[in-house]
Amino acid sequence: MRRADRKQMRKKSIHPCQSTDKDVIKEAHAENLMTNLSNAYASDLLPSKEGKDLTKCFLLQVVNILLHYIEKTFDDKSKILDFHHPHQLLEGLDGFDLELSDHPESLEQLLVDCTDTLKYGVKTGHPRYFNQLSSGLDVIGLAGEWLTATANTNMFTYEIAPVFTVMETVLLKKMCGIIGWRETEADGIFSPGGSISNLYGILVARYKQYPEIKARGMAVLPCIVLFVSEQGQTPFCVVATAGSTVFGAFDPLHDIADICETHKLWMHVDAAWGGGLLLSRKHSCRLSGIERADSVTWNPHKLMGVPLQCSALLTREKGLLGACNQMQAEYLFQPDKVYNINFDTGDKTIQCGRHVDVFKLWLMWKAKGTYGFEVQIDRYMELAKYFYKVLKKKDNFKLVFDAEPEFTNVCFWYFPPRLKHIPKSFERDQELQKIAPKIKAQMIVEGTAMLSYQPCGDKVNFFRMVFSNPATRQTDVDYLIDEIQRLGKDL
């Protein structure tokens, strides 16, 4: 669409954001404001004097853009993405210019840029988006993100985030209770993603075993290792997985806990993906034994569908995170504050500054209740079972594992007719290796669906289907199977 057309469209879409009051003067005033967007700049918005109406008008336009995007996201007939190569984005597309200039752009141009930013992105809430473990677009979670951004505060002290820091303790306590740590003393922190949460778990494990590290550093420690090698060094921690990224596999947590207890090792469970399953009374048994762990990573931005990012590191023993990571910056964590400084959580982390990731989760939990998450998660498990059963019956698909999936991951190969009857051999696998990337490439170009693929060990490229998107229905699953066959049959 040409820019002039887009401008025209925008002018048309302006009216819903205006007052319903028929007063002619008000209408004229609003109309005037809209016209003014092309001549107005960020500096005309609040806190500029007289900036109130323009601010409202601008933000309502942003909301219109978001609403349009949300409607498109949930429309299974819309494309998931309008794919372009990085060099095309860098060169500029239809007036969408990523370069920054020395002079300000008008508010109208900013609205065009906002529209284009979403236009050339990926609709991760689309019902046929299966590409990542984190997917979906939750409207309540989105509202939580808006409010969080509006508050624009830092989680490091109660002083500047009184509601959010206390909210964090409520959520951490809730999650620790669900894990099965009944002690009130459990602890934790929200961090920027699963890997960082795992890092916190390992830091605490190391500190627990060797508290002298805090004052004297690594040099006074033996050569410690995370996994016991055959030569053995000095192990201090075992990391178990509850829901592996590709296969969705669960380690036997009780067996691992037995070993950890015997050898006095810290047990950390990476349940970034699988943690959400604890909310399902039907399926939480997959994580049996997690209550014996010392620390757990659990990402609500995965199975629970909370907008990115939202990842928690939970520890069974209180106080270790603080003792391990604190730097006691005097400019933030003054001991003589007016309130209980235990709510100054910033010193439990190595980050100092910390984004507010808790509000959207809290708001979604309020909106759904624990049972709402359970219903959603049980439905993913049903969809995975359905997908598995359909594939099992199709002779041009082969499951990577024959057994029913443990989780919502279903891994499989598609065999085009020319490869279907060729027995497994190095040469056949060399050909099969190319199939998934080719199908995916075409899918992206056409924007019809998205799912991931990877090789693993001796297994050549296979697709990983995964369910964590609340918008997905059985018809989308059927569509995906047909789509893979359509794109792959002549390869």
Ligand code: ABU
């Ligand atoms: N933390 C890794 C997630 C990878 C994925 O979404 O597939």
